[in-house]
Amino acid sequence: MSLRTSSLDPRQALRDEVVLAGDAWLGRIQFGQYFRIVDCEGNQAVDTLFYDAHDMNERYSATETIRGQGGLYLTTGTALKSNLNRALLTIVADTCGRHDTLGGACSAESNTVRYGHDKRGMHSCRDSFLLAVAKADLPLDKQDLTCNINFFMNVPVTPDGRLTFEDGISAGGKYVEMRAERDVLCLISNCPQLNNPCNGYNPTPIRVLIWEATAT
């Protein structure tokens, strides 16, 4: 865990948008720009995928990221690596301290496994991803929605190999900030899951901000 604040001023941001609970967000972050996600009310999982904006076959890879730093949790200093083992972004500030990349995204189908077939109809991250991709006419299929980052989500792995979704360690106003190491496309599902503590059983809005590379 490596806590670090940012000096960037939201009034200087190029983009400053609220993403409501359960909604998707798609945005482009240029090389050198800064990208901040704010957990407005606390304990909100933000399911996030990154793609190289010029070649979407190159995309965020959880295993390359984990192996690159030798550890499971993402925080200040983590290079978010691609499937070609190149940095897409670097986390430069983090007031939460720990983010997950093992938990994946919820889907109607995984909800049937985890909670029962009566939960199939509930809103899920993969549904948000699929609709966002379809509406933007991106060249991405279901199989391109790979193992994502869950900002602000707490999924500890114990030394004896247990993995659980725990109450978040985030709180209202905590944020994570990244610097883009190349031009990237970001796809977010502001997680609508209601069956486990990943959102404190109460999904809430997030705020996304982008600053110019020259902002600092």
Place this chain on the structure above:
Amino acid sequence: MSADAEPAPPLFREELAGGAMWSHVVKRHTTLRLTDLEGGVNVGMLLYNADRLSERYNMPDTLKAQHTAFVTKGRVLVSDMGCALLSITEDTAGWHDTLGGHLDAAETFAKYGQRTYQEARNAFTRPARDSFLIELGKWGLGLCDIVPNLNLFSKVVASEDGTLAFDGSRASTLRGAYVDLRAEMNVLVVLNTAPHPLDPTPIYAPKALGLSVRRSLPPGPGDLCRASRPEAARAIDNSERFFL
């Protein structure tokens, strides 16, 4: 044939050298047995529904459904569509890694140096990523179909702060260890025997793997994987629905 009876005789057997690759559609209700012949083999593995290749093994869904970071007997390997691809019906190794991923060519050569084909013929240094790409290519799949893979027979432990450590103490004890993987669908199994990416051994010395396939019974109500967790039972139910 009951669950306790002697397993059926193998339909076929193969031996795969260290550093080599293999793929096969393991048919529904047959069981693939993988055996660590020498002790210390690592098996990087990816799984696809052979009848719908867009469906594949999903590490997060496998782990979070069963509240575990590794897999062993009683667990099911779950697809992104909520189906059990393979059920682990026997396992004498006790721990199979899901977190380590695999090395690409640059990482492999940086770690071990490169023994070329020209120098070493078929004992050349074969990166796991290259082996996946070759084997996937035979089925019309490629780079973008590579997801976080399994590493069978390898154990990686996370400390409280998330630091990962490879357990190198197990290798010699695993000689003869095996894992039985019962197919709940027709499953394209793509695997290779490159070393585990976090194995600190500086010498490229991948170990050989035994493979055999035999017929097995469909999982009944008392099946050990069904009984292990309600989530595993529902994943098996979802696989059965795929065929209805």
